[in-house]
Amino acid sequence: MIIKIAEIEEEVVFSGIICADRFKSDYENVDFFGPVEYSLKIGRSDKRLSVKGHVQCSLNLLCARCLESFRYEIDSDIDLQLLPREMAPTDIDLELERDELDVRYYDQDEIDLTELIEEEVILNIPMRAICKEDCKGLCEKCGGNKNLNECKCESGRDTRMAQLLRSYLEEEGDGHGGSQEKAIKVKKG
Ligand SMILES: [Zn+2]
Ligand SMILES: [Zn+2]
Numbered sequence: 001m002i003i004k005i006a007e008i009e010e011e012v013v014f015s016g017i018i019c020a021d022r023f024k025s026d027y028e029n030v031d032f033f034g035p036v037e038y039s040l041k042i043g044r045s046d047k048r049l050s051v052k053g054h055v056q057c058s059l060n061l062l063c064a065r066c067l068e069s070f071r072y073e074i075d076s077d078i079d080l081q082l083l084p085r086e087m088a089p090t091d092i093d094l095e096l097e098r099d100e101l102d103v104r105y106y107d108q109d110e111i112d113l114t115e116l117i118e119e120e121v122i123l124n125i126p127m128r129a130i131c132k133e134d135c136k137g138l139c140e141k142c143g144g145n146k147n148l149n150e151c152k153c154e155s156g157r158d159t160r161m162a163q164l165l166r167s168y169l170e171e172e173g174d175g176h177g178g179s180q181e182k183a184i185k186v187k188k189g
Contacts, residue, residue, distance in 0.1 A: 015039035031060035065137035
């Protein structure tokens, strides 16, 4: 969805849905439930645009611990500034400063809203998702899903110390993409 900057009069709200088919092939083990919904308010002051609103969709992801699929909701707030490319700073310090304000640049007096929405969705897909905080994962010996039933494999040998050590190691392993998990609600479906 290409929007001509000149056609935006002060403030416009764009809302609707985008079919998620276009995203599907890009991600392994990620399925979308239904379309991506968006509602974005674009304000213009000369060549400077502000984009505020939110993007929502439901995904079907595979849990990194137990390998079961689960429903994952993305409901992300967008708040960014768009400036024409020629206003991009060349000074590295300025560039860093602008990064903090979430500034993007557009070319040729138009913006692609779909691209913006797609980017927001991608940023919010966790690299390593878990179905629930206390997912017990798979048994290292028999491969059974320990959320469904406790197998007998480790009985008698699983001391409190071993549990602590294992959860510590798992915490360490969860570091990947952790920052992307912050503002997202996980809903079991
Ligand atoms: Zn799990
Ligand atoms: Zn087992």
